[in-house]
Amino acid sequence: MKVVHISTYPRGGAANAALRFHNGLLQLGVDSKVLCRDEGNKEQKIYSYGTSINFRRISTIYKNLKILPHFYMEDDQCEGFSSPLSLYKLEKHPIVVEADIVILHWVANFINYPSFFKNINKKVIWYLHDMNPFQGGFHYNEDHERFKKFNKVDQLFYNIKKKALNDTKLTVMAPSQWLLDLSKKSELLGRFNHKLARYGLSTEKVIIHDQIEVRKKFKLPLDHKVLLFVSERISNTRKGAMLLINALKKCDLQEKVSILVVGDYDKDLFESDHLHTVGRLHSVEEMAMAYSAADLFVLPSREDNLPNVMLESLYCGTPVMAFKDGGGMKEIIHDKNGKLIDDMNEEALAEALQQWIDQPFDFEREDIRAEAVTQFEEKQQALKLKEELEKIMSL
DSSP, X not given: OEEEEEOSOSSSHXXXXXXXXXXXXXXXXXXXXXXXXXXXXXXXXXXXXXXXXXXXXXXXXXXXXXTTTOOOOOOTTSSOBOOSOOSXXXXXXXXXXXXXXXXXXXXXXXXXXXXXXXXXXXXEEEEOSSSGGGSSSBSSHHHHHHOGGGHHHHHHHHHHHHHXXXXXXXXXXXXSHHHHXXXXXXXXXXXXXXXXXXXXXOTTTSOOOOHHHHHXXXXXXXXXXXXXXXESOXXXXXXXXXXXXXXXXXXXXXXXXXXXXXXXXXXXXOOOTTEEEOOOOOSHHHHHXXXXXXXXXXXXXXXXXXXXXXXXXHHTTOOEEEETTSBGGGGTOOTTTEEEESSOSHHHHHHHHHHHHHSOOOOOHHHHHHHHHHHHBXXXXXXXXXXXXXXXXXO
């Protein structure tokens, strides 16, 4: 059985999940490859489409011409708005041609819907990482509701996808029941067979580190309660950074509380002696140290599928605080490994944080990790995927 995973990028949350499945399948002896748009690593069986930046520019011009007289201008406040058109002919790439099963991951700005689904003659699985495959141009409902100025183009993209998918067959998978249920209700993907397939995570790379040692590394007080926040981009409304910042402003942080911020952060938004910023950490191993240094990881997302950062935190034995109705988090977080907040607003978040500050929750880090490993161990999840692939091949 030859499998090819298609992902626009080789890095990022969705790409990391795809690569973990890929690595797990390789360990099981499956002939697995990954095809990305621009970058590759042949030693790891990751291949690039091999096109230049000039080709990408030409593809962008092509996409814009195809939707005339409509057009849209990019908005930095919109997390993502992607066209279903491109000049990339994935169905003709040699790796795809020789494969038995094609698994589409996050393929925005890479897949050309009309030609791919018309000409592909393989078993196709669409592994969802967000809502874009069953929406028009947006990737999450949050932006769909906020950016009405894109309505005409969004509807145009939706119609292109609907026509392209009309006569095709595929299997839909997703890591959370939340996203799976949304897909089942959608017009574009609802008629296809749906399967829940959780992400996998390495037990070797993501481990519990000695808290004293990692706090020394990050120059954190050894006797403080440490709250961790991972800030990918403050302006990303969906990720809820400003919800957390405004909630923290309402809290009495007391003397022995420290806030460890990983990623990009603007201190003008909230400057405090309690803040310890370390910038971006570029490896899973470094991130595991940050989770291990913390007593609580706060994940204030308004909408999220099954965030890798949540799984990584649990692997490090660090409890997670999240909104109950923010997505797939409620399927994993419970009173033994974190705290779910009923109302999605800064007042409710501030109240929950203050409760933790005044009287920290009592958790067993080893128990949190043990449960997470049982659910998300990389090879185990790859084995489940392999079994599903074999079923699909037999149909």
